[in-house]
Amino acid sequence: MSHTQQCVLPGECGCQVAGVRYWPGQKIKMDCDLCVCERGRPQRCQPNPDCSVHCGWSSWSEWGECLGPCGVQSVQWSFRSRNNPTKHGDGRVCRGIYRKARRCQTNSCDQCHYQSRLYAVGERWRAEPCQLCHCLPNLTVQCAPYCPYAITGCFMGLSLIPGEGNRCCYCQGENGTMTVTVTPGIMTPKPEDITPVIPTYPFLPGDECWVPLGVQTLPVSSFTASSHQEGHPPEAARLHGWDPRRDLQGWSPQPEEYKDLPQKRPEGQSVNTQSPYIQIDLLKPYNITGVLTQGGGVFGTFVSSFYLEFSHDGKRWFTYKELPSDAPPRAKVFLGNHDDQGVTESRLDRIVSSQFVRLLPHDFQNGIYLRLEIMGCGDGYHWLTSPTAPSPVTPGEGCRKKEFQCDNGRCVPAGSVGVVCDGVNDCGDGSDEKYCGTQPSSTATSPRSCPAGHFSCPPPGGCIEADSRCDGIPNCPKGEDENGCHLHDFTTQSDRPHTPTPSPLKTPSMAAVTLSTDGGPAYHGICSFPLGLEDGRIHYGQLSSSSQHENNPADAGRLNIVPNIRVMEPGWSPVPEDPQPYFQVDFLEPTWISGVVTQGNDRMGGYLTKYRLAFASQSGLFTDFTANGKFDGPAKVFEVRMVGRTPVTRWLGRLVRAQYIRVIPVEFRHTFYLRVEVLGCRGGKEL
Numbered sequence: 001m002s003h004t005q006q007c008v009l010p011g012e013c014g015c016q017v018a019g020v021r022y023w024p025g026q027k028i029k030m031d032c033d034l035c036v037c038e039r040g041r042p043q044r045c046q047p048n049p050d051c052s053v054h055c056g057w058s059s060w061s062e063w064g065e066c067l068g069p070c071g072v073q074s075v076q077w078s079f080r081s082r083n084n085p086t087k088h089g090d091g092r093v094c095r096g097i098y099r100k101a102r103r104c105q106t107n108s109c110d111q112c113h114y115q116s117r118l119y120a121v122g123e124r125w126r127a128e129p130c131q132l133c134h135c136l137p138n139l140t141v142q143c144a145p146y147c148p149y150a151i152t153g154c155f156m157g158l159s160l161i162p163g164e165g166n167r168c169c170y171c172q173g174e175n176g177t178m179t180v181t182v183t184p185g186i187m188t189p190k191p192e193d194i195t196p197v198i199p200t201y202p203f204l205p206g207d208e209c210w211v212p213l214g215v216q217t218l219p220v221s222s223f224t225a226s227s228h229q230e231g232h233p234p235e236a237a238r239l240h241g242w243d244p245r246r247d248l249q250g251w252s253p254q255p256e257e258y259k260d261l262p263q264k265r266p267e268g269q270s271v272n273t274q275s276p277y278i279q280i281d282l283l284k285p286y287n288i289t290g291v292l293t294q295g296g297g298v299f300g301t302f303v304s305s306f307y308l309e310f311s312h313d314g315k316r317w318f319t320y321k322e323l324p325s326d327a328p329p330r331a332k333v334f335l336g337n338h339d340d341q342g343v344t345e346s347r348l349d350r351i352v353s354s355q356f357v358r359l360l361p362h363d364f365q366n367g368i369y370l371r372l373e374i375m376g377c378g379d380g381y382h383w384l385t386s387p388t389a390p391s392p393v394t395p396g397e398g399c400r401k402k403e404f405q406c407d408n409g410r411c412v413p414a415g416s417v418g419v420v421c422d423g424v425n426d427c428g429d430g431s432d433e434k435y436c437g438t439q440p441s442s443t444a445t446s447p448r449s450c451p452a453g454h455f456s457c458p459p460p461g462g463c464i465e466a467d468s469r470c471d472g473i474p475n476c477p478k479g480e481d482e483n484g485c486h487l488h489d490f491t492t493q494s495d496r497p498h499t500p501t502p503s504p505l506k507t508p509s510m511a512a513v514t515l516s517t518d519g520g521p522a523y524h525g526i527c528s529f530p531l532g533l534e535d536g537r538i539h540y541g542q543l544s545s546s547s548q549h550e551n552n553p554a555d556a557g558r559l560n561i562v563p564n565i566r567v568m569e570p571g572w573s574p575v576p577e578d579p580q581p582y583f584q585v586d587f588l589e590p591t592w593i594s595g596v597v598t599q600g601n602d603r604m605g606g607y608l609t610k611y612r613l614a615f616a617s618q619s620g621l622f623t624d625f626t627a628n629g630k631f632d633g634p635a636k637v638f639e640v641r642m643v644g645r646t647p648v649t650r651w652l653g654r655l656v657r658a659q660y661i662r663v664i665p666v667e668f669r670h671t672f673y674l675r676v677e678v679l680g681c682r683g684g685k686e687l
Contacts (some may be wrong), residue, residue, distance in 0.1 A: 024037055032048050041231075047088070052088060053086070055082050079098060096535050112135035114135075122134075147162070199353045202206055202349040209377040215374055216239065217454075218282070228251060236251050288351065288353070289348050289375050294343050294344065295340035299537075302339060303363070303369075310352050322349070333362055336363075364669070366592070421469055453465055455481055532561075549573045559677035560599070576671070582662045595680070607670075610640070610666040610668075611640070613638070625652065
């Protein structure tokens with residue numbers, strides 16, 4: 001029937017969609033589909049190429065079943081999907097993890113009760129001097145006399161005398177001599193007498209032998225693993241390794257491989273490992289003293305405990321054991337990381353000589369993502385007698401720019417055309433070859449963990465080109481490659497990550513500690529992680545503001561947040577009468593801060609054009625972030641024009657360590673809406 005209430009052929013019927021009438025053959029937009037009105041309804045629907053839909057996450061699923069043997073800790077998984085809605089066209093992709101895990105306890109085991117004690121099914125124990133008891137599957141206890149000589153017999157010339165009463169069986173000779181039976185507490189098979197093929201040595205007094213063995217410079221072929229996820233191969237396990245294309249960093253096994261962790265301690269010797277593992281071939285035997293470990297960088301992913309195994313041939317493996325004085329040797333569980341970014345030291349209590357190393361995760365948080373370095377002695381080389389780097393040497397007036405001052409006071413050329421780390425003793429005292437890939441010698445050189453022509457950074461380590469020594473740019477994690485060099489005015493910008501040693505501001509009343517990074521944005525790669533506003537690691541109670549519109553509280557000021565109600569504008573917005581508006585984040589602990597990302601919205605005419613920052617280590621004691629880094633300097637004003645939803649990043653130019661940050665609008669047009677992410681990294685007082 002037509003709109004005039006006349007009967008027409010089906011092909012002439014119009015369509016009515018959402019209260020709008022369409023003529024036959026007319027195109028209809030339905031969500032992200034383009035349809036054609038035919039026979040009274042939309043037909044032949046196709047995706048609309050001009051439609052953009054941002055990806056959204058579904059809700060987290062219920063926690064899965066706690067699987068595993070009885071009476072052990074296991075893992076439960078929860079999942080979510082990128083379908084709420086699915087990304088379409090030029091919409092944003094979903095960021096974050098699609099699965100998470102938590103610890104759980106399986107049901108308690110069935111146990112036998114015997115004399116006020118509990119025993120697991122199958123367990124054997126000594127009840128009386130010559131009684132051996134056994135916990136049966138039906139939870140009853142069966143005890144029987146025990147005599148080890150009943151199977152092996154007595155030595156030649158001795159006769160077996162059965163036990164009577166409380167007296168155990170024994171072997172007796174013709175002259176009345178006897179061998180008394182010593183009854184074991186628990187029956188276990190006696191292991192074969194195997195001489196370990198992995199030698200271990202005690203530490204020499206005063207020598208901790210703690211230098212990186214060069215995992216960062218090993219070829220890809222040196223890295224193998226039980227499995228890996230796409231984008232997280234074994235070679236991604238290098239300490240401080242960074243792939244800018246991915247949020248999560250490091251090696252990661254397939255999740256199915258570690259769903260049952262934590263497992264029981266591994267055996268002392270193994271050929272095939274069932275648990276997930278990462279394996280490193282150091283290319284030749286080294287004296288190994290420990291490992292450095294690091295997590296996935298974001299989303300609270302890290303290995304919290306692990307085992308170590310060693311091998312000389314990559315086939316026959318031996319688990320590293322602790323040697324308690326009051327118990328048999330047992331596989332040692334090393335404590336790993338407690339966050340996703342920090343580096344944790346795990347030291348052996350004796351030196352192990354080995355070429356192959358395996359790390360087997362024992363427990364983890366949110367997923368196994370791992371980066372590591374292996375520490376040891378190198379080739380006849382010792383980093384002084386402690387793991388700390390040498391203290392800086394103040395160059396004398398005679399040393400010029402691009403020169404290195406020897407320990408004996410002489411000056412030699414440095415930098416790209418210099419003689420530092422060239423394998424030749426130019427200083428005369430060998431100091432120009434300290435911590436380099438070769439040792440100066442009148443005969444053959446002695447290579448250590450870094451290749452020839454490289455400088456070895458102190459722990460957490462790394463190898464850099466010798467040309468980078470004294471080039472005015474800190475390249476080692478704490479800038480040690482510039483120690484003993486001419487003091488530069490560091491104006492050269494570099495994209496190589498570094499983290500200089502932090503120094504507190506001299507003004508006692510300063511509320512936050514800043515860290516100069518005069519080389520420009522060189523620290524971006526190592527301390528530029530989102531600190532958790534967008535992904536929710538910063539919780540509701542950690543965000544506050546001076547004032548807010550009813551529908552735009554501080555919690556709405558998260559980067560890329562989208563309200564679930566269309567009429568609401570995304571972002572935090574202060575009330576117009578607020579004389580000094582600010583948006584505040586509490587990180588709950590002192591945190592390194594390197595930059596701020598701000599974002600407006602699409603629909604409103606107002607926008608923010610300028611803002612400044614203030615920091616505090618204690619609530620209420622805020623200090624302006626200044627342009628020159630001095631307490632009495634002018635506050636630095638960051639200029640932005642946040643039109644639309646495009647995020648705008650502004651780097652501070654130096655690291656600031658603080659618990660609180662305030663974003664303080666300085667200049668804006670009309671009513672504005674602000675969404676924020678803070679960039680930096682969590683860690684100790686020194687990075």
